Amino acid sequence: MLKLSTKLTKTVFFSGIIALSSVVSAQDVQYGISPPEVNAQTYILMDYNSGAILASLNPDQRQYPASLTKMMTSYVVGQALKQGKIHNSDMVTIGESAWGRNFPDSSKMFLNLNQQVSVADLNKGVIIVSGNDACVALAEHISGTVLNFVDSMNKYVQQFGLKNTNFTTPHGLDDPNQYSSARDMAIIGAHIIRDLPEEYKIYAEKEFTFNKIKQPNRNGLLWDKSMKVDGMKTGHTSQAGYNLAASATNPSNMRLISVVMGVSTYKGREVESKKLLQWGFANFETLKTLDANKEISAQPVYYGDESSVKLGVLLDSFITVPKGKQAEVKARYELDNKYLQAPLAKGQVVGKVIYQLDGKDIAIVNLQVMQEVKEGGFFGNAWDWLVLTIKSLF
Known part of the structure; x- marks a missing residue:
């Protein structure tokens, strides 16, 4: 599996969403490999x-x-x-x-x-x-x-x-x-x-x-x-x-x-x-990059009945790369928001895993919450409000 680096910035959304899986394609990626001449409309x-x-x-x-x-x-x-x-x-x-x-x-x-x-x-x-x-x-x-x-x-x-x-x-x-x-x-x-x-x-x-x-x-x-x-x-x-x-x-x-x-x-x-x-x-070859229900990262959660939540994917994730390029693929994840706040539903998308090759984004996979997090009680929420207020000052 590829090692993920973390970048907690707002995700940039690309065009070309593929509805079949969790993958969101940055575009119909061009790898500089010329396709054959195809005689079709x-x-x-x-x-x-x-x-x-x-x-x-x-x-x-x-x-x-x-x-x-x-x-x-x-x-x-x-x-x-x-x-x-x-x-x-x-x-x-x-x-x-x-x-x-x-x-x-x-x-x-x-x-x-x-x-x-x-x-x-x-x-x-x-x-x-x-x-x-x-x-x-x-x-x-x-x-x-x-x-x-x-x-x-x-x-x-x-x-x-x-x-x-x-x-x-x-x-x-x-x-x-x-x-x-x-x-x-x-x-x-x-x-x-x-x-x-x-x-x-x-x-x-x-x-x-x-x-x-x-x-x-x-x-x-x-x-x-x-x-x-x-x-x-x-x-x-x-x-x-x-x-x-x-x-x-x-x-x-x-x-x-x-x-x-x-x-x-x-x-x-x-x-x-x-x-x-x-x-x-x-x-080309297909790489399995993420296993379903396997934790990629654990992140703090505010205003919830849990203090942290596991992030990953609910379905196996794959990317396609030119043959021989597997070792050159880099991956990182980005959260949509700097701080995660309850309630969170299982499967909810809270960020993206982004794959790069030769400095170009080649695939983006939705990063999902792996278990439900309900809203917390009054006193816990008050404490989280105080913590977030202080963090926002720095």
């Missing part, structure tokens, strides 16, 4: 654990998401399963709106009218073979109507802090009011991996057979033996071009997420994604 490469953006082009540009939309559909389904609102064994009766005939010339799992299909099969139909019909069937089963289901999708958009995403369908067929960005899709992908590991396992499955029709997963990188790709999702419409969100790990357990959107060819989206992933693994 927009793309991004993100380190899953740290949230660091290693390379990007127009990452916040709004695009037609096509079937990348199904990643959010899958998230809503996965959460409904996790919360026990639905079960994999539930049988769904296929109605007119989910009938496969309603989706000519588009991807489907070939559902028949009035057929009884399990939630488990429908979920595989969404993720593995990108079935538009399966999306409608699950949406109606979970929320009663497609409109209500889309509302749930957009509630997660708000919850994740996505700035350039709005869904109007669960399947992603083009709609002028439906859009997303490479950055937002990478964040959705990271939430699936982190929040719904059982759901994410389905993304690695290479084929699915239903109604005696065998279909392959359209993510061709699952077959690529030069990398360990275990997800995620393809998408294509005439307006969107070819999209691909992909995730892969290396032997060091580094995980990267790439998103390319608006590629001109079916195979091209795999080629461009592979360029990004291989470049990321070749040039």
Whole structure:
């Protein structure tokens, strides 16, 4: 672990908050390592654990998401399963709106009218073979109507802090009011991996057979033996071009997420994604810098029922650095206020851990209170007031 120096000054806040973890990125850090030429309208490469953006082009540009939309559909389904609102064994009766005939010339799992299909099969139909019909069937089963289901999708958009995403369908067929960005899709992908590991396992499955029709997963990188790709999702419409969100790990357990959107060819989206992933693994490494629930510092607390409080992080903290630079990383922590005052809630952010490389801030992690501190009694508070009053004079 890196040794922390202390600087008790007010923290400077940087732009680019990453909602996935406790990391707050100073910016999409530039390390002077040129990314590969990527033939896409927009793309991004993100380190899953740290949230660091290693390379990007127009990452916040709004695009037609096509079937990348199904990643959010899958998230809503996965959460409904996790919360026990639905079960994999539930049988769904296929109605007119989910009938496969309603989706000519588009991807489907070939559902028949009035057929009884399990939630488990429908979920595989969404993720593995990108079935538009399966999306409608699950949406109606979970929320009663497609409109209500889309509302749930957009509630997660708000919850994740996505700035350039709005869904109007669960399947992603083009709609002028439906859009997303490479950055937002990478964040959705990271939430699936982190929040719904059982759901994410389905993304690695290479084929699915239903109604005696065998279909392959359209993510061709699952077959690529030069990398360990275990997800995620393809998408294509005439307006969107070819999209691909992909995730892969290396032997060091580094995980990267790439998103390319608006590629001109079916195979091209795999080629461009592979360029990004291989470049990321070749040039960077992920460092675990702070352990969850391990004390970094103990600080005095005033007006509380405790005289001191332990500070640290409630989740493991990671940063991303160029390979071979680990020994050169420096870290310090800063408190938002010179003196901590009760009440303090567990998890409350009271400062920042700041990482530097070559004199530049490369990552900032929220410093949190590790246990609750309630307000103290009258006499203790009076004494603390006196102490702080005297300290303020010097």
